[in-house]
Amino acid sequence: MEEDIRLVRLTLQGSRLAFRQLVERYQNFVFTITYRVLRSREEAEEAAQDVFVKVHKTLASFEQKSKFSTWLYTIAYRTAIDANRRKNNDTRSLDDSEVFLQVEDTATASPVAVLQNMDLQEALQEAILKLKPEDATIVTLFYLNEKPIKEISEITRLTETNIKTRLFRLREALKHHLTPFWESERGR
Amino acid sequence: MQEDQILIWKYIDGECSEAEKKAVEARIFTDPAFRVEWDYSKALQSELSKQQPEQPSLRFQTNVLDRVFKALPAKPAQELLPRSFVRWTAGLGSALTATLSWAVLNVSPYSHSHSRLDHVVDSALARLAGTIPYSTFFMIAMVATTLAVLYLLDMSLRRFFRS
Known part of the structure; x- marks a missing residue:
């Protein structure tokens, strides 16, 4: 600093x-x-x-x-x-809480089949890129830049409560996305 | 179920009270469903903490610096000597060289003029020409010419880069 x-x-x-x-x-x-x-x-x-x-x-x-x-x-x-x-050409508000993050599953192949051919980090990166931009920023700032919630709030101008809620939801979504990978690891 | 997930993330983020901590630690060993949630949450936490930043292209830094510093007005070139000093020196040097050239090359000891002033000037120049050897005169002339050429080059380069 x-x-x-x-x-x-x-x-x-x-x-x-x-x-x-x-x-x-x-x-x-x-x-x-x-x-x-x-x-x-x-x-x-x-x-x-x-x-x-x-x-x-x-x-x-x-x-x-x-x-x-x-x-x-x-x-x-x-x-x-x-x-x-x-x-x-998106004019939605950043605080539009109706729009939650959605980690999309790959449409064609089954998630397990896709994930089995991927490195876990690769799968995680791909999942992060599928998050909403604000959520992708929150996870980046929190984990990569190790910023506390207060500073993330300053950066994104979202309330601390909002950030905590989003962080919880996005982590659960990422966990859900990667679960097939861990399940297949356990099955081996 | 969601309460369990919230509690697990609170524990991982270090935000649990002592009672909550004890409850989490106890349930990890007694509740298999809770244990699975715990394991996956810990695994995700570990993977998220291992992330590395993305890297831009190798030209990124050069592109940024080009964009930032090309937008700034160019710094004026630092001058070794004040311009007025250079002008005066060049002027005096040229005048001195011209006088000496005239004195050394055109002096005739036998002036055809009958004017007294002409006679005085001629004899003074003849004396001056006699005191300066040709080698010294040649050296002074060369230095003065070089300085004049450099000065003209400097002026034309400045004009070129300004345009």
């Missing part, structure tokens, strides 16, 4: 090297957020680039009230959601 602040200060003083280091530190995490929202590597990369361009333009407005990473992920999340809305 202190290193982030040091790099932010140096970037504001005009250091290109410091900004390059910030990009290096966070590019994978920012890309993961945009990829899980947009589900296309090309679009996610474009959106992640937009994130860093915005960060550089608005760095002076970062007031250090929150962690730099929280501020950065907020921009990443907003940019990705906006890009997704433009893509889908």
Whole structure:
């Protein structure tokens, strides 16, 4: 965190090297957020680039009230959601609680048959990409970025209760999706 | 069933009270259905914690830096010497070189003019030409010419990059 602040200060003083280091530190995490929202590597990369361009333009407005990473992920999340809305021409509210996450089963082959040919991590990644963008972001921030619920609430502007509810539902959905894999493992 | 799932996730997230913890730990050994839920939840937790971030393409960083820094106005090139100093030096150097050239190459000790002023100037230049050896004059002329060429090159390059 202190290193982030040091790099932010140096970037504001005009250091290109410091900004390059910030990009290096966070590019994978920012890309993961945009990829899980947009589900296309090309679009996610474009959106992640937009994130860093915005960060550089608005760095002076970062007031250090929150962690730099929280501020950065907020921009990443907003940019990705906006890009997704433009893509889908989707004007639904993020807080539309009627729309729950649904992990779709593969339509043709049986889940067990599909999962047996997959690595568990691969199956999990695939399932996460099938979550709603907001839920995919919550699971990414909670597990990959190890952000506490409070910070996820700041980033997504969802209430803490809403995030806890969504986290419970999405974990159960993921568990349900992966159960055939574990059952087949037990059967062996 | 859902209460059990909620309780299990509360336990895994470290949000259970002591009483709830004890209840979960007891049921793992006494309730087979609860045990299955527990095992799958723990397995999912373990897999979720093992995730690695996605990696963008190798050109990602270069693309970002290109986009960020091409949008910024280019920094003015740092000048080694103030421009006014360079101009004055170039002017004085050219004037000195021209005078010396004239003195060394065109001095005639036998002026055809009868003017007293011409005679004084001619004799002064002849004396000056006599004190400066040709090698020194050649060196000064070369340095002055080089400086003039560099100055003109610098000006044209600045104009080229500005456009």
